[in-house]
Amino acid sequence: MNKTRVTVIILFIISGLIVAIGIVGGGPTVKIPADTKPGAEYSQPNEAEITAQTKEMLLSVLKEKYPAGTSARRDAHPLAHGCVRASFQVLPDLPANLAKGVFYKERSYPVWMRLSNGSADPKKDADGDVRGMALKLMGVPGPKLLPDEIYTQDFLLINYPVMPAGSPDEYLALFDAAIHKRPMSYFFGGMPWNWKLGAFQKVLELRGQKVADLLDIDYFSTTPYRLGEQAVKYKLSPCQKKGEYQIPADPTDRFLRDNLQDRLSKESVCMDFYVQLQKDPIAMPVEDAAVRWDEKVSVPIKVARIEIPQQEFNSEKQNQFCEQLSYTPWHSLKEHQPLGGINRVRKAVYSAIAAHRFEQNGVTPAEPFGSERF
Numbered sequence: 156m157n158k159t160r161v162t163v164i165i166l167f168i169i170s171g172l173i174v175a176i177g178i179v180g181g182g183p184t185v186k187i188p189a190d191t192k193p194g195a196e197y198s199q200p201n202e203a204e205i206t207a208q209t210k211e212m213l214l215s216v217l218k219e220k221y222p223a224g225t226s227a228r229r230d231a232h233p234l235a236h237g238c239v240r241a242s243f244q245v246l247p248d249l250p251a252n253l254a255k256g257v258f259y260k261e262r263s264y265p266v267w268m269r270l271s272n273g274s275a276d277p278k279k280d281a282d283g284d285v286r287g288m289a290l291k292l293m294g295v296p297g298p299k300l301l302p303d304e305i306y307t308q309d310f311l312l313i314n315y316p317v318m319p320a321g322s323p324d325e326y327l328a329l330f331d332a333a334i335h336k337r338p339m340s341y342f343f344g345g346m347p348w349n350w351k352l353g354a355f356q357k358v359l360e361l362r363g364q365k366v367a368d369l370l371d372i373d374y375f376s377t378t379p380y381r382l383g384e385q386a387v388k389y390k391l392s393p394c395q396k397k398g399e400y401q402i403p404a405d406p407t408d409r410f411l412r413d414n415l416q417d418r419l420s421k422e423s424v425c426m427d428f429y430v431q432l433q434k435d436p437i438a439m440p441v442e443d444a445a446v447r448w449d450e451k452v453s454v455p456i457k458v459a460r461i462e463i464p465q466q467e468f469n470s471e472k473q474n475q476f477c478e479q480l481s482y483t484p485w486h487s488l489k490e491h492q493p494l495g496g497i498n499r500v501r502k503a504v505y506s507a508i509a510a511h512r513f514e515q516n517g518v519t520p521a522e523p524f525g526s527e528r529f
């Protein structure tokens with residue numbers, strides 16, 4: 156077969172897939188009961204089992220990757236660009252429905268911000284990947300949902316608005332296919348009308364993202380959280396996009412860290428933190444993290460400003476401190492309780508993975524307070 160014919164056939168298949176995404180609707184989607192109420196959660200009957208299986212699978216992958224005697228890293232987002240100091244400044248005069256939890260009144264919290272690449276097997280920075288932004292607010296009063304940290308509130312975000320698999324069973328099936336080195340079987344298993352084309356498209360987009368400046372892009376929680384009685388998602392955006400950095404023509408493996416350090420050695424950086432209210436429990440579901448909440452229907456509302464001061468962050472000691480932090484959406488006030496199946500699974504998983512890596516590395520976990528300097 157000549158080259159042109161192969162290209163035509165490939166183009167034909169790709170356009171067929173795109174049309175099919177439109178027709179099939181891109182499933183899988185979670186069935187949302189017609190009478191569901193705003194903010195309501197409903198777990199799947201076998202969720203406890205799915206959670207246990209997810210946890211065991213992640214732990215076994217981790218143990219295989221980092222055998223006893225080696226230094227264990229995070230299962231997801233192991234590659235940190237750095238942990239930088241910041242402050243989280245709650246805006247004054249928020250309306251009563253938003254002035255809950257850490258947003259209760261105008262005040263500032265110290266933050267450790269961890270920036271990461273998502274891939275479990277670290278890729279070069281120039282490769283497409285999902286980027287993580289984890290915020291740990293410190294000095295937060297009030298009872299927490301997990302016992303291991305007393306004064307912290309964590310927010311975890313990525314640079315993509317949805318998860319490819321929106322519920323615990325779908326996440327487990329996708330993960331299971333991936334670790335058995337047959338990821339395509341998840342997307343293209345069974346008859347064509349059961350293919351998970353929407354999830355496939357999301358994975359391609361999510362993992363294909365190339366970035367030059369980690370502080371110049373939007374981040375999303377993807378999953379919902381409680382805010383008082385309502386459900387919200389979080390979003391974080393640069394106060395002003397600058398576009399000053401490009402991916403170098405001949406990039407080093409870790410140029411994102413260099414760009415970050417270059418920028419922070421010259422200036423402080425400002426980002427805005429938003430909440431997006433759930434306006435419709437069906438179109439903006441709590442239990443399906445694969446569904447994007449339409450920003451035209453519910454415009455994100457600015458509730459805090461994050462200031463990242465000019466700084467040097469790239470010392471060995473600070474990087475080691477960064478490695479020894481643990482972030483989980485369940486380091487949280489009950490006013491910000493994580494919602495939905497994916498978040499419920501994360502409760503058991505993050506604690507177990509962090510406990511395992513700390514034990515293997517002989518580290519006693521210590522809650523940070525924000526005054527650490529290196």
Ligand code: HEM
Nearest residue numbers: 229230231232269287288289311312313376482500508509
């Ligand atoms: C069932 C779904 C998920 C599972 C099983 C999972 C698993 C994990 C694990 C095991 C870690 C490493 C934890 C540690 O060792 O400290 C991690 C880190 C992370 N995850 Fe997830 N994750 C899930 C969903 C999500 C979602 C929906 C987001 C969206 C924001 C997310 C964002 C992150 C980020 C940003 C980190 C890095 C945290 C840090 O900097 O320490 N994950 N995830």
